[in-house]
Amino acid sequence: MTNPLETRTDGAVETPSAARPATYSRLVLPAMAANVFLLSMIQTLVVPALPLIGQQLHTSATTVGWVATATMLTASAVTPLFGRLGDVYGNRRIVLSALLVTLIGSVIAATTHTIGLLIAGRVLQGASFGLFPLAISVLRKELPIARLHHALSITASALGIGSGFALVATGVLTQHGADYRRIFWLSVVLTVAVLALAAKALPRRAGQGGRVDYLGALVLGSGLVALLLPVAQGHEWGWTSARVIGLFAASAVVLAGFGFLQARTRQPLVALSLLAHRPVLATNLASAFVGFAMFSVFLGATFFVQTPRAVTGFGFGASVLRTSVVYMLPGTVLAIPLGPMAGRIVTRYGPRVVLLGACVLGVAALAAMAFLHGNSVEFIVGLVLANVAVAVAYAAMPALLVTHVAPHETGVANSINSIMRTIGGAIGTAIVVTILTSETVLYRTPAGPLALPTEWAYRTAFLLGGAAFTLAALLAAFGFKRSGH
Structure with missing residues (x-):
């Protein structure tokens, strides 16, 4: 029986010995997981700090919103290009180039005192988004087939870990109104570390050649x-x-x-035929839906736990620091061992089954967050389960793509998948923010009138995340041929 990892979409069979080196560096996997962790952290790091950035730079909420939008726009432009460049010229050269651009952007963001230069720095930081497809391509080319599923799961699970870490780190570094530039200095330090690790771990291999469109x-x-x-x-x-x-x-x-x-x-x-290939299409759509759910969890939970219960009758009145440590940290900590565990489960049962199970768990977690939030313990349990669902779902997706695309299509296929995750996250962010800003009640407080989202607004945001997980689960259940896991 042919290993699905060795089967191309056109029916031809890869020869593992021809496609992979006989030996490999054990630093490759931690280096690629660190790259994915870094890009996920950079994406999420500014989200809780946007109000603080606006205050310290005396900038309107509309303008400061570009600090988050800028990286997303850069990502949409460079991610597919970087995936192809890595295939043509060699992954090592493009990975190090992307990290260098990210480092320059991080330094600009950490040292500037103007909103314009901050946005420019964030534009350059957006180059980090191209690291995900490059990391998957490196793993496919450098690791033995027997270790590939495990490595892909660990690397992809770093997406959820990086986002969770960013939320916690931002809360700790900006408590009591501290200088927002601390979060960008953190990205400088981590980018330098990841750059050094990648330079040491990645072998100097020529690309496959060809033309870049x-x-x-x-x-x-x-x-x-x-x-x-x-x-x-x-x-x-x-x-x-x-x-x-x-x-x-x-x-x-x-x-x-x-x-x-x-x-x-x-x-x-x-190749349009690649996008139309049923398993690839199903994986990309599932990625968008899980991206939507992830940001409905992160944004909805962040604002919900900070809602003053004495005023509204719900929420926990948490400070930024307590939000980070008490509510966000448990899910982040639990996500760390999930990568290796998910890798073993993917190897044993197949990535489709793992994706389906993660999405079903996500539906249950979001339903619990919507209706069981009377005390901190039950809300934290729901939030932790939602984090687990996101981390495990993303751990399964690269294995699904690698199973169904040819080696030379790995970079581009994962680039498109990364873009779909970005699109899903952007739509989730936009819808959650719209719901929370439109469904409000004006409360009277000693400090004056205060407009806050209603409890039903939060319920709606969480239920929409659950609906997104449901659609991803349906894709996992019916979007793939059973023989291909």
Whole structure:
């Protein structure tokens, strides 16, 4: 029986001995997991600190929102390009280049005192998003097949760990209104460490050669920026505004043009047949839904636990520090051993079964958060289970893609999957913020009137996350051929 990891989508069979070196560095896996941890941390680090950044730079909420949006827009433009560059020129060169650009952006963000330069630094930090597909490509090329599922799960689970760590670190570093630049100095230190580890661990191997479709990358990046920009700014601009509607229409036209262009390019950036392949399509859609659920958990929980119970009758009135340590830290700590555990489960039962189980757990966790939040203990349990669901779901996805795509398509396939996760997270963030800012009640407090989200607004946000997990579970159940796990 042919190992699915050795089977290409066109039916040809890889020869493991030809595709992989006889020996490999044991630092490759920790280096690639560290890269993924770093990009996830950079993505999430600013989210809890946006109000503080606005206060310290005397900037409006609309302007400071670009600190979060900037990296997402860069990611949409560079992620598929980096995946292809790694295949053509060699992963080591592109990984180190992406880390160097990330480091420059981190230094700018840590030293500037103007919002414009801060946003510019965040634009450069967005290069880190290209590290995920590059990491998956490195693992596929460098590790023996017997260790691959385990390694992919550990690396992918670092996505959830990095996000959880970022929420905790931001809370600790910015408590009592401390200088927000501390969080960017943290990213500087970690980027230097990851850069040194990657330089030592990654072997100097030539790429497979070929052509890079720069025009296709430009068109795809433009279409994705036009899609993500109104998603990220829609709650500020107005969902029915001319800018939002115009950008959505432009994205549809540009992305359709991208498909037309790729169908007529000899060496396209993305083979359309790859995107249409049922298991790849199902994995990408599941990634978007889990990304949506992840941010409905993180944002909804962060705001909910800080809601003053004495005023509203719900919430826990937690400080930023208590939010980070008491509520967010347990899920982050538990996610650390989940990577190796998920890897063993994926190897034994297959990634489809693991993805399905994680999404079912996510549905139960979000339902518990929506209806069982009367005390801290039960809410923390629900939050921990939601973190577990996210970490395990993402641990299964690279194995699903590697099972169903050819080696030379690994970088691009995981690039698209990474973009889908970004799109899902952006949509989740936009919808949760819209719900929490539109469903409010004006409370009278000693400090004056205070508008806060209703309990039903939080319930809605958590239930929408549960619905996203449900859709991902249906994809895991029915979107793959059973013989391919």
